[in-house]
Amino acid sequence: MSASIFTKIINREIPSEILYEDDRVIAIRDISPQAPLHLLVIPKAEQYANVAELAAGDPELLAAMVATAQRLAEEHADGEFRLIFNTGAGAGQTVFHVHAHVLAGGLQEGTLVGN
Ligand code: 5GP
Numbered sequence: 056m057s058a059s060i061f062t063k064i065i066n067r068e069i070p071s072e073i074l075y076e077d078d079r080v081i082a083i084r085d086i087s088p089q090a091p092l093h094l095l096v097i098p099k100a101e102q103y104a105n106v107a108e109l110a111a112g113d114p115e116l117l118a119a120m121v122a123t124a125q126r127l128a129e130e131h132a133d134g135e136f137r138l139i140f141n142t143g144a145g146a147g148q149t150v151f152h153v154h155a156h157v158l159a160g161g162l163q164e165g166t167l168v169g170n
Contacts, residue, residue: 059152061097074131079116080123082157091160092132096120097152104151106140124157132159 063069065081074094075082085093098116103109109117121138128136139156141148 059101060150061095061152061154062101065097065099075123075127079119082123082127085156089156090137090158090162092128092136092158094124094127094131094157096123096127096155096157101152103153105142105148105153106155107142109153120155124155127157128159135159137162 058066058068060069061081064071064073064083071086072084073081074084078099080096080098082094082096085095098109098113098120100113100116103112106117124136124138125134128134136157136159139158140153141156
């Protein structure tokens with residue numbers, strides 16, 4: 056299988072605005088923002104296609120993604136955020152390397168954001 060677009064970003068083969076990186080996760084600005092702050096938190100491991108697989112296979116890594124989302128929302132917005140994991144093509148997932156959308160800053164109550 057060829058590398059996902061996010062693995063290419065992690066490997067610096069594709070440029071992106073990286074806001075955070077450690078040995079397990081990376082956080083970038085979404086190229087097509089749907090909110091004033093729209094980040095993607097991505098585990099470096101690419102074997103998990105979606106959040107359900109990640110939760111079953113490595114719950115600590117999922118917890119690390121959530122902690123990263125919280126920290127970034129505090130650093131770049133008011134600390135409150137919406138965390139979205141599109142799971143399956145029918146739910147809007149286009150990249151099958153698990154990632155969390157972190158949306159923050161002036162979100163409207165009751166709206167769901169999709170691409
Ligand atoms: P999904 O639709 O799979 O939940 O989310 C994929 C997200 O990745 C989309 O919001 C899309 O805008 C973003 N995206 C796709 N390609 C790139 C890219 O090359 N760079 C960045 N920064 N974001 C990307």
